[in-house]
Amino acid sequence: MLRQRPSIPADLPAPTGRLVDSRGRPVKDLRISVTDRCNFRCVYCMPKAVFDKDYAFLPRESLLSFEEITRLARLFAAHGVTKIRLTGGEPLLRRNLERLVAQLAAIPGMEVTLTTNGVLLPRKAAALKAAGLARVTVSLDSLDDATFRAMNDMDVPVADVLAGIDAATAAGLGPIKINMVVKRGMNDHEIVPLARHFRGSGHILRFIEFMDVGSSNGWRLDDVVPSAEVVRRIGAHFPLEPVDPNYTGEVAERWRYADGGGEIGVxxxxTQAFCSTCTRARLSTEGRLYTCLFAQSGHDLRALLREPRSDAELSAAIGAVWQARDDRYSEIRTAATAGLRKIEMSYIGG
Incomplete structure (x- = not known):
């Protein structure tokens, strides 16, 4: 893995206020991976053939401390970030995560959310809510137990995830977003059953096209179920109407049930790249800043934290990276780009 250090031009002052990249996109969202480990081995993210064989997970001392994460988050907030999403791996495996949530939630104007596979929520949801967590997104790729066990490849039953959703709801972390990664021939038969199950629940089910993130999931274009097809399949059973986005840059296209039964997202x-409005920065478990989910390398902020450097120098480094950002991978994706070696999703967060 590359270890390049971001350069800090001597004449670059610490940026303040709204920060935009070379394509005019502001930074608004920061996804923070708090661990590269997971209790699942999902076939599209951490397949056993790679991650249970010779993959090197990070040693504890390589991980950013909660204090280091919070320091960087405050600097990102000064640049315009208003939303943080904690990811992994599985973020609930990080010990005392509620302490980090409390530190991040104390940043003025910051919304803190979390993406999880849900199985640890029954014992964690109440503490996370008390610490200031606003919402959770839960990954659930099938309601069919055999299909779900095959996809997580750790023989975890669907009931464990559903119990986590119930616990998060009881703790007040709703409405919950539920993400289904759709892979043709594996779980696409579950599109309508999932829609039927969560219709009227108050939760928002979102269908994600199978992406070529990382280099280990065996991605093929033939395995992608286009979102338009997902909408057609659901609409054939439950008529749908398009809904305007909540804000510029929202990644999910929204649809609501015509009878008022709630909404879904795709x-x-x-198939419909949204690079032109992407406002997301990603901070890896060991403090590398990535400007795209499909990046091949990142920028080492941990080295600057531990030298140490001043807040002004760190802020300038962040500004220099974002201002140079030109990423638009999904707009230029080809068979050749899909085959490039990229950072694994379990390391950078989804």
Whole structure:
């Protein structure tokens, strides 16, 4: 893995206020991976053939401390970030995560959310809510137990995730977003059953096109179920109407049930690229800043934290990276780019 250090031009002052990249996109969202480990081995993210064989997970001392994460988060907030999403791996494996949530939630104007596979929520949801967590997103790729066990590849039953959703709801972390990664021939038969199950629940089910993130999931274009097809399949059973986005840059295209039964979302990174409005920065478990989910390398902020450097110098480094950002991978995706070696999703967060 590359270890390049971001350069800090001597004449670059610490940026303040709204920060935009070379394509005019502001930074508004920061996704923070708090661990590269997971209790699942999902076939599209951490397949056993790679991650249970010779993959090197990070040693504890390589991980950013909660204090280091919070320091960087405050600097990102000064640049315009208003939302933080904690990811992994599985973020609930990080010990005392509620302490980090409390530190981040104390940043003025910051919304803190979390993406999880849900199985640890029954014992964690109440503490996370008390610490200031606003919402959770839960990954659930099938209601069919055999299909779900095959996809997580750790023989975890669907009931464990559903119990986590119930616990999060009881703790007041709703409405919950539930993400289904759709892979043709594996779980696409579950699109309508999932829609039927969560219709009227108050939760928002979102269908994500299978993406070529990382280099280990065996991605093929033939395995992608286009979002338009997902909408057609659901609409054939439950008529749908398009809904305006909540804000510029929202990644999910929204649809509501015509009879008032709630809404769904589709995330179409493969067939309908949304690079032009992407406002997301990503901070890896060991403090590398990535400007795209499909990046091949990142920028080492941990080295600057531990030298140490001043807040002004760190802020300038962040500004220099974002201002140079030119990423638009999904707009230029080809068979050749899909084959490039990229950072694994379990390391950078989804």
């Amino acid at each position: 995330i179409s990174s493969v």
